Amino acid sequence: MYVETILPLAVPGTFTYAVPPELGPVQPGVRVAVPMGRGRRMYSAIVRRVSDRPPEGVRTRPVISVLDATPVVTERQLALWDTIADHYVCTLGEVMIAALPGQLLLHSETRITLAHDGPLPGGLPVNAAILLQALGAQQVLTLDQAAGILGVKDPMRAVKALIEQGAVTLEEKLKNTWRPRMVTYVRLAPEGGDEGMMHHWFNEMEKKAPKQLALLMRFVELSRCFSEAPKEVERTTLLNRSGATADMLRQLVKKGMLETYEREADRPAEDPGSGAPPPLSHHQQAALGTIQEAFNEKGTVLLQGVTSSGKTEVYAHLIEERLAAGRQVLYLLPEIALTTQMIARLRKRFGDRIAVFHSRMPQRERTDLWMRMLEGHAPPIVVGARSAIFLPFHDLGLVVVDEEHDPSYKQHDPAPRYHARDMAIVLAALHGARAVLGSATPSMESMFNARSGKYGLAELRERHGQVAMPRIVRVDLRDARKRKAMHGRFSRTLIEHITEALGRREQAILFQNRRGYVPVWQCGICGWVPQCDHCDVSLTYHKQEHRLRCHYCARHYPPPTACGHCASPRLRMLGFGTEKVEEELAEIFPEARVARMDQDTARGKQALERILDGLAQGGIDILVGTQMVTKGLDFDHVSVVGVLHADRLLRFPDFRAHERAFQLMAQVAGRAGRRSRPGTVVVQADEVDHPVLDLVARHDVNGMYEREIAHRRGHGYPPFTRLVKLVLKHRHEDRVASAARALGEELKAGLGDLVLGPDIPPVSRVKDRHLRHLLVKLRRSAHAHDKAFLRDTIDRVMSMPEHSAVQLVVDADPV
Numbered sequence: 001m002y003v004e005t006i007l008p009l010a011v012p013g014t015f016t017y018a019v020p021p022e023l024g025p026v027q028p029g030v031r032v033a034v035p036m037g038r039g040r041r042m043y044s045a046i047v048r049r050v051s052d053r054p055p056e057g058v059r060t061r062p063v064i065s066v067l068d069a070t071p072v073v074t075e076r077q078l079a080l081w082d083t084i085a086d087h088y089v090c091t092l093g094e095v096m097i098a099a100l101p102g103q104l105l106l107h108s109e110t111r112i113t114l115a116h117d118g119p120l121p122g123g124l125p126v127n128a129a130i131l132l133q134a135l136g137a138q139q140v141l142t143l144d145q146a147a148g149i150l151g152v153k154d155p156m157r158a159v160k161a162l163i164e165q166g167a168v169t170l171e172e173k174l175k176n177t178w179r180p181r182m183v184t185y186v187r188l189a190p191e192g193g194d195e196g197m198m199h200h201w202f203n204e205m206e207k208k209a210p211k212q213l214a215l216l217m218r219f220v221e222l223s224r225c226f227s228e229a230p231k232e233v234e235r236t237t238l239l240n241r242s243g244a245t246a247d248m249l250r251q252l253v254k255k256g257m258l259e260t261y262e263r264e265a266d267r268p269a270e271d272p273g274s275g276a277p278p279p280l281s282h283h284q285q286a287a288l289g290t291i292q293e294a295f296n297e298k299g300t301v302l303l304q305g306v307t308s309s310g311k312t313e314v315y316a317h318l319i320e321e322r323l324a325a326g327r328q329v330l331y332l333l334p335e336i337a338l339t340t341q342m343i344a345r346l347r348k349r350f351g352d353r354i355a356v357f358h359s360r361m362p363q364r365e366r367t368d369l370w371m372r373m374l375e376g377h378a379p380p381i382v383v384g385a386r387s388a389i390f391l392p393f394h395d396l397g398l399v400v401v402d403e404e405h406d407p408s409y410k411q412h413d414p415a416p417r418y419h420a421r422d423m424a425i426v427l428a429a430l431h432g433a434r435a436v437l438g439s440a441t442p443s444m445e446s447m448f449n450a451r452s453g454k455y456g457l458a459e460l461r462e463r464h465g466q467v468a469m470p471r472i473v474r475v476d477l478r479d480a481r482k483r484k485a486m487h488g489r490f491s492r493t494l495i496e497h498i499t500e501a502l503g504r505r506e507q508a509i510l511f512q513n514r515r516g517y518v519p520v521w522q523c524g525i526c527g528w529v530p531q532c533d534h535c536d537v538s539l540t541y542h543k544q545e546h547r548l549r550c551h552y553c554a555r556h557y558p559p560p561t562a563c564g565h566c567a568s569p570r571l572r573m574l575g576f577g578t579e580k581v582e583e584e585l586a587e588i589f590p591e592a593r594v595a596r597m598d599q600d601t602a603r604g605k606q607a608l609e610r611i612l613d614g615l616a617q618g619g620i621d622i623l624v625g626t627q628m629v630t631k632g633l634d635f636d637h638v639s640v641v642g643v644l645h646a647d648r649l650l651r652f653p654d655f656r657a658h659e660r661a662f663q664l665m666a667q668v669a670g671r672a673g674r675r676s677r678p679g680t681v682v683v684q685a686d687e688v689d690h691p692v693l694d695l696v697a698r699h700d701v702n703g704m705y706e707r708e709i710a711h712r713r714g715h716g717y718p719p720f721t722r723l724v725k726l727v728l729k730h731r732h733e734d735r736v737a738s739a740a741r742a743l744g745e746e747l748k749a750g751l752g753d754l755v756l757g758p759d760i761p762p763v764s765r766v767k768d769r770h771l772r773h774l775l776v777k778l779r780r781s782a783h784a785h786d787k788a789f790l791r792d793t794i795d796r797v798m799s800m801p802e803h804s805a806v807q808l809v810v811d812a813d814p815v
């Protein structure tokens with residue numbers, strides 16, 4: 001028997017191995033340990049296909065061991081991997097690395113153990129006998145240890161001899177370490193008590209066992225066990241918070257007051273959710289009907305609904321429907337960290353029918369969900385970030401892609417550089433499931449697909465509950481500066497609106513898409529700007545830590561006291577970041593409680609939650625932040641939103657800049673006045689008449705589409721072509737330049753004008769490596785041909801000896 005396998009490596013293709021008969025039959029989707037390359041490198045590979053004939057013309061090495069009795073990857077998952085590798089021009093191994101939870105991916109230690117206690121075989125080769133002896137003493141050896149004992153690079157020959165004799169088995173250490181993590185909780189023992197009984201105990205213990213009493217009282221407090229809404233108490237929390245020892249707790253259990261019980265971590269207590277959904281408005285009802293009808297003919301429907309129109313309720317109905325049919329649901333969110341609110345909302349509705357999955361979860365929890373799904377007892381709904389598309393669904397009925405326009409659905413680094421929205425649609429098709437994409441500001445691609453009839457289209461044009469759309473007020477910064485109507489970065493108009501909101505005890509959100517204090521220090525005499533030593537980019541000053549930082553490589557530098565070129569001490573600061581906005585706010589509104597939300601302040605989950613709680617509970621009056629504040633924040637009392645400098649968004653050198661600028665502004669505007677009173681959005685700009693700002697002011701998503709799509713058509717940009725961006729990197733500029741030139745010429749020979757570049761990007765050196773860009777447009781009409789040509793050309797040019805050291809990053813559908 002032969003198996004074609006995928007190895008967790010960035011090498012193209014699959015690898016075929018022979019399966020020795022004693023390892024038994026193998027099915028696709030199981031992991032096998034295989035040797036690769038010289039030496040004793042071993043990997044766990046996934047079996048892609050099984051065949052009884054050897055591949056032609058190549059010598060196959062044998063599989064070392066079979067790691068799973070049943071598949072850990074399903075056929076449909078493998079099919080998705082194929083599509084991703086093909087579509088994003090990467091290797092199957094790279095997809096495998098992204099897809100499998102780390103604990104299933106083990107390329108680490110494989111262990112050799114004795115197979116049985118019986119008599120050991122004789123007549124073995126010397127090395128095999130030595131290993132056997134060592135195993136007798138030690139029970140377990142890793143392959144590395146075996147190599148050390150034998151003093152050889154490749155211990156597999158000796159090990160294999162032992163395997164053939166049935167004397168040892170190989171096992172993946174990690175294979176056995178996966179076990180669900182159990183958490184111990186404490187509750188009142190059934191006979192332990194009502195309140196009367198408890199008083200009795202309290203009196204008893206007051207004199208005899210004051211420490212146990214303290215423990216019991218802490219338990220009553222934490223568990224609120226005599227209240228309407230008792231809470232579960234973890235054993236460790238109880239012990240930590242009461243300062244009691246495990247023994248004291250054991251005493252209370254022995255006395256029959258308390259008892260302990262276990263449950264798997266991250267598996268909520270039985271809770272079907274509060275169910276009882278609010279009735280849909282007739283707009284929502286209509287949208288739901290449109291979607292259901294469209295699903296009869298189309299796999300995918302776009303739900304285009306203004307901010308706060310109640311899209312979530314529509315999704316919830318679709319979800320209920322699929323669950324009732326016994327099928328699974330995948331609910332994708334762009335950035336899990338920013339969506340705790342949404343998860344809480346879904347949990348309230350669906351209770352323990354929801355599992356959460358994202359790549360920042362601990363390894364074991366991810367593995368845990370994966371294994372539970374394989375075994376068929378995982379919750380039917382998975383709410384996740386982009387990597388959730390890789391989970392082993394067995395009968396997916398619906399995929400919801402919430403905020404489908406969000407660029408964080410695209411993975412930037414490393415490969416596979418996939419777009420989770422697009423691959424979720426592929427996944428849905430593999431299961432015969434339906435997909436609904438929702439957004440107030442859909443991507444050009446999705447709107448195009450909806451208008452051309454490829455997707456269905458449903459719309460919600462009004463906010464739920466007759467809340468008005470926010471009013472947009474534009475402020476001409478040039479004029480305001482001339483009239484000296486500015487206070488730092490704040491126009492008088494913006495200050496007035498914030499003042500009024502604060503007077504009504506309402507909140508404000510301010511958006512400035514740049515973090516740090518000031519991005520540029522410049523010599524007032526010669527124009528010198530401090531730059532990173534390793535990247536061609538100017539450094540950003542962070543005042544709080546009093547350092548200059550490179551936002552490309554994260555290095556930091558002490559701020560200069562004089563010009564690095566002419567030594568003049570006259571340094572000016574240009575531009576502004578969120579930190580500076582925060583500082584100015586403190587001057588203008590000394591009473592207000594100001595918080596900042598950007599990569600620097602919201603690093604950990606807890607820091608972020610503190611900010612969100614502050615907004616929810618009124619502990620924050622003004623929140624300033626980067627694009628993080630545009631995403632899905634839903635708070636009752638935000639009535640003013642300010643965009644401090646719209647031009648920065650509009651002038652970004654990218655063909656998507658206007659689309660993005662519109663989305664960001666419309667989304668952040670959507671944070672204003674979601675519940676009761678209509679909100680106000682103040683947009684400050686130099687170029688205040690910019691047509692995109694007109695469209696933002698009118699909330700005109702369709703107008704934006706018309707304007708933008710004409711431009712895309714004219715220039716042959718997506719959705720009329722598919723883009724593939726090629727980034728070449730090398731330490732020596734001449735090397736990267738010549739590789740880029742060669743690749744460009746070869747590509748142009750086949751694709752002509754569809755190839756743009758090579759160009760020197762605006763930031764032309766990052767982390768000591770020089771960069772060159774090429775952009776290739778793949779024609780929709782000749783997609784397969786163009787892609788194959790691209791792949792072949794890349795392989796050919798980049799494997800030439802003079803270019804082989806140049807690193808190439810292929811980014812298909814860059815965002």
Ligand code: ADP
Nearest residue numbers: 278279280281306307308309310311312313464
């Ligand atoms: P979107 O996702 O479109 O921005 P949401 O789903 O957050 O909108 O809905 C906006 C607000 O309206 C939320 O507070 C939500 O609870 C409320 N809402 C939406 N639909 C209904 C409904 N049918 N009945 C009651 N409240 C609703």
Ligand code: ZN
Nearest residue numbers: 523526563566
């Ligand atoms: Zn100078």
Ligand code: ZN
Nearest residue numbers: 532535550553
């Ligand atoms: Zn740098």
